[in-house]
Amino acid sequence: xxxxxxxxxxxxxxxxxxxxxxxxxxxxxxxxxxxxxxxxxxxxxxxxxxxxxxxxxxxxxxxxxxxxxxxxxxxxxxxxxxxxxxxxxxxxxxxxxxxxxxxxxxx
Numbered sequence: 506x507x508x509x510x511x512x513x514x515x516x517x518x519x520x521x522x523x524x525x526x527x528x529x530x531x532x533x534x535x536x537x538x539x540x541x542x543x544x545x546x547x548x549x550x551x552x553x554x555x556x557x558x559x560x561x562x563x564x565x566x567x568x569x570x571x572x573x574x575x576x577x578x579x580x581x582x583x584x585x586x587x588x589x590x591x592x593x594x595x596x597x598x599x600x601x602x603x604x605x606x607x608x609x610x611x612x
Contacts, residue, residue: 524607526569528583533607534573539565539587541602563589566610584610 523532544565570582588606591599 524604526583526585527607528569528585528609529579529581531569531579532573533569533571537569537571537573538604538607539567539589541599544589545591545599545602560590560592563591565589586610 523534524538525531526533544563565587567585567587568582569585570579571577572579586608587604588608590601590603590605592601594600
């Protein structure tokens, strides 16, 4: 699932791709996956004066807690890790954010 980032990283990114949970096999849509706002802007930019100027591979842990097929929370939520590839421009801004895989969280 790839997100091309434009301008101010507005919240109007339209993502329709779905991924499959490697633990339970259920579908997960983008609204329940780590996103560029939380992953890059809140967790990376605001931690310190960080500027990346290349393509990087990152991992982000999150919980799969919602069964979208039945529109209800999962009885047994589980921890997952999103494997992310991101590109940064010469100003340190994220210009592409791609979830390349979802795997069970490593201990």
